[in-house]
Amino acid sequence: MLWHALTLQLGYNATLVTLGAMLLGVAAGVTGTFLFLRKRALVSDAISHATLPGVGMAFIIMVALGGDGRSLIGLMLGSAASAWIGLLCIGALTRRTRLAEDAAIGAVLSVFFGIGIVFLTFIQTMSEGRQAGLEGFLLGSTAGMLYSDAMIIAVGGALVLAAVIAFRRPLSAVAFDPEFAASSGLNVPRLDLIMMGLVMAITVVGLKIVGLILIVALLIIPAVTARFWSERVTGVLWVAGVVGGVAGYVGAALSAIAPALPTGPVIVLVLFAMFALSLLFAPARGVLAAVLKHLSFQKRVHIRQGLLALAQGQPIYEKLTLRLLQRAGFARADGVATTDGKARAAKALRDETRWQMARSREEFALAATFYDGLTEIEGVLTRDQINELDRLIGAPRGVPV
Amino acid sequence: MTPLELATSNGARLQNAHAGAALAIRGMTVSYGQKPAVFSVDMSVPVGSMTAIIGPNGAGKSTLLKAALGVIKPLAGTATVFGQPVADARARIAYVPQRASVDWDFPTRVLDVVLMGLYRELGLLGRLRGTHKAKAMDCLARVGMQDFASRQIGQLSGGQQQRVFLARALAQNADLYLLDEPFAGVDAATEKAIIDVLKSLRAEGKTVVAVHHDLSTVADYFDRVFLINTTRVAEGTVEEAFTPQTLQEAYGGRLATGQLGQTALGA
Ligand SMILES: Nc1ncnc2c1ncn2[C@@H]1O[C@H](COP(=O)(O)OP(=O)(O)OP(=O)(O)O)[C@@H](O)[C@H]1O
Numbered sequence: 001m002l003w004h005a006l007t008l009q010l011g012y013n014a015t016l017v018t019l020g021a022m023l024l025g026v027a028a029g030v031t032g033t034f035l036f037l038r039k040r041a042l043v044s045d046a047i048s049h050a051t052l053p054g055v056g057m058a059f060i061i062m063v064a065l066g067g068d069g070r071s072l073i074g075l076m077l078g079s080a081a082s083a084w085i086g087l088l089c090i091g092a093l094t095r096r097t098r099l100a101e102d103a104a105i106g107a108v109l110s111v112f113f114g115i116g117i118v119f120l121t122f123i124q125t126m127s128e129g130r131q132a133g134l135e136g137f138l139l140g141s142t143a144g145m146l147y148s149d150a151m152i153i154a155v156g157g158a159l160v161l162a163a164v165i166a167f168r169r170p171l172s173a174v175a176f177d178p179e180f181a182a183s184s185g186l187n188v189p190r191l192d193l194i195m196m197g198l199v200m201a202i203t204v205v206g207l208k209i210v211g212l213i214l215i216v217a218l219l220i221i222p223a224v225t226a227r228f229w230s231e232r233v234t235g236v237l238w239v240a241g242v243v244g245g246v247a248g249y250v251g252a253a254l255s256a257i258a259p260a261l262p263t264g265p266v267i268v269l270v271l272f273a274m275f276a277l278s279l280l281f282a283p284a285r286g287v288l289a290a291v292l293k294h295l296s297f298q299k300r301v302h303i304r305q306g307l308l309a310l311a312q313g314q315p316i317y318e319k320l321t322l323r324l325l326q327r328a329g330f331a332r333a334d335g336v337a338t339t340d341g342k343a344r345a346a347k348a349l350r351d352e353t354r355w356q357m358a359r360s361r362e363e364f365a366l367a368a369t370f371y372d373g374l375t376e377i378e379g380v381l382t383r384d385q386i387n388e389l390d391r392l393i394g395a396p397r398g399v400p401v
Numbered sequence: 402m403t404p405l406e407l408a409t410s411n412g413a414r415l416q417n418a419h420a421g422a423a424l425a426i427r428g429m430t431v432s433y434g435q436k437p438a439v440f441s442v443d444m445s446v447p448v449g450s451m452t453a454i455i456g457p458n459g460a461g462k463s464t465l466l467k468a469a470l471g472v473i474k475p476l477a478g479t480a481t482v483f484g485q486p487v488a489d490a491r492a493r494i495a496y497v498p499q500r501a502s503v504d505w506d507f508p509t510r511v512l513d514v515v516l517m518g519l520y521r522e523l524g525l526l527g528r529l530r531g532t533h534k535a536k537a538m539d540c541l542a543r544v545g546m547q548d549f550a551s552r553q554i555g556q557l558s559g560g561q562q563q564r565v566f567l568a569r570a571l572a573q574n575a576d577l578y579l580l581d582e583p584f585a586g587v588d589a590a591t592e593k594a595i596i597d598v599l600k601s602l603r604a605e606g607k608t609v610v611a612v613h614h615d616l617s618t619v620a621d622y623f624d625r626v627f628l629i630n631t632t633r634v635a636e637g638t639v640e641e642a643f644t645p646q647t648l649q650e651a652y653g654g655r656l657a658t659g660q661l662g663q664t665a666l667g668a
């Protein structure tokens with residue numbers, strides 16, 4: 001069953017929903033990357049919580065007009081309207097009062113969510129409300145999704161994705177250095193507004209599948225995960241898109257076989273798994289890599305210092321140094337150098353002397369920036385340059401050559 | 402002359418001074434909240450000159466530059482660049498901000514930062530081509546940072562970061578360069594590298610305006626000064642405007658008179 005779900009063999013509708021969720025995930029990951037880079041992650045949480053009153057209002061209005069109140073398009077329009085009002089409130093609170101943005105976010109988020117819950121409770125008591133299924137908007141569900149719903153989600157996701165890709169350069173310029181961006185003629189407030197508009201679009205489109213409480217995860221976790229894997233905006237965007245896409249796909253597929261399971265939490269769990277793996281195992285920024293790198297660096301530093309001490313006939317006090325030298329076969333337990341150790345020590349000392357000379361001369365200034373006490377100078381300079389250094393070392397110091 | 406005549410003749414003189422100016426600021430007032438950081442400042446920077454903006458901390462130097470660039474909205478006043486409103490002359494201005502405004506852990510390499518100087522030229526949908534990268538590398542080479550092109554920006558030292566920002570401004574290929582404290586926290590070698598680039602810009606006929614704190618090098622590096630302490634204190638060639646009197650006025654009691662005598666010309 002699980003395998004069938006993951007390989008899209010559960011029928012046409014389920015397949016379409018799964019693919020729509022995947023597209024939405026890609027779009028959310030990419031859009032959220034800019035939110036993350038601009039350090040506005042929390043705003044998306046406020047936007048999503050502010051959709052709830054709109055969902056309730058739209059339902060009530062549609063029922064009052066004689067509809068059944070469950071039209072996804074209608075609910076989306078309602079949620080977009082109230083999210084927009086929420087955004088305006090945050091903007092006004094930060095600009096017109098002395099409240100910081102985080103406080104404004106907290107206030108708007110909780111008040112709008114509270115109002116929304118009141119609406120939902122009221123709807124439960126309406127006679128039409130029993131089968132409303134609006135709770136699905138809180139935690140997301142794919143149960144009972146129509147073909148048209150899936151199409152709306154897929155198309156909406158694709159449109160947002162296209163817009164974000166078109167704006168990627170100005171958006172990253174504003175995130176990196178807003179003052180410079182403004183000086184080169186970018187309209188920073190308008191670009192921020194465009195970014196918020198796109199985040200809102202993702203929220204509204206994803207409301208039914210992911211649910212408003214957890215959509216912030218689909219916006220932010222892909223970017224945070226991707227940051228472990230790349231040092232460039234383009235790279236982060238790609239990885240975030242893939243992470244979001246996988247989460248959307250797996251989340252929708254699983255919820256197709258277990259309709260009682262809300263989709264949002266499944267998506268979040270998949271996201272968390274990818275985040276945890278990245279945190280631990282990413283090659284450059286991961287925890288494991290950092291620990292290994294630190295240990296190996298520490299070892300090299302101790303051996304190098306130990307060899308220099310041996311070469312200069314100084315005693316080695318540090319136990320770790322001595323143990324490492326011993327293990328490498330460079331020294332005996334009493335701290336006396338082995339034959340091998342003597343040769344290595346002499347080499348280390350020569351290397352260090354060459355470095356000292358290179359660092360004191362203007363013409364080697366560039367090479368000198370590679371000095372870290374460990375790198376061998378032979379890997380940095382050419383044979384000729386080293387000969388030149390040796391000549392300088394041979395000449396008495398302070399005498400111009 | 403009656404006050405009215407005086408005012409109009411002053412106005413006419415200003416008009417003339419502004420006509421050939423690379424940067425002309427008139428009646429600029431900027432305030433954060435209720436207290437103006439810059440008050441009713443006029444400034445006129447001749448084409449091809451190299452001007453130092455000098456004043457104590459908090460004098461409004463950065464604020465003046467940002468307002469002139471349209472980065473912050475002034476309460477009053479206008480700025481024109483080569484006779485055009487700033488908004489129409491963006492392509493002719495390059496800016497190097499004071500270093501603090503940047504996220505240093507941003508996922509971007511040195512080369513990408515320099516490429517940001519070309520975004521305006523690229524437009525929204527333009528493709529980044531090999532020629533753009535080559536251009537960015539050239540700019541890095543001009544500031545001696547070509548070997549750092551693929552480093553993450555946060556892995557550079559302060560002086561190296563400053564050079565990269567200068568390279569980004571060079572990539573903008575402008576006619577007017579505005580720099581906010583390009584020499585802050587850099588060592589003698591980097592300072593020399595930067596000033597060489599600025600002088601080469603002037604040799605190409607470009608106009609350079611830089612906020613500068615080191616009074617002892619003003620006469621060496623610049624040909625004009627603009628002294629500010631919320632209001633304009635003095636403006637002109639180094640000989641005219643960089644005197645113990647004007648410095649005293651700009652810095653108040655914060656500099657010892659002996660110090661002023663040593664650094665300022667004409668003492
Ligand atoms: N974002 C801001 N919000 C509120 N006040 C500000 C802000 N930026 C600057 N100020 C105030 O405006 C005044 C001028 O600041 P500005 O940064 O222009 O000074 P500066 O001459 O560049 O100083 P420095 O030499 O220290 O860079 C200062 O009194 C400062 O406290």
Ligand SMILES: [Mg+2]
Nearest residue numbers: 462463464499
């Ligand atoms: Mg400043």
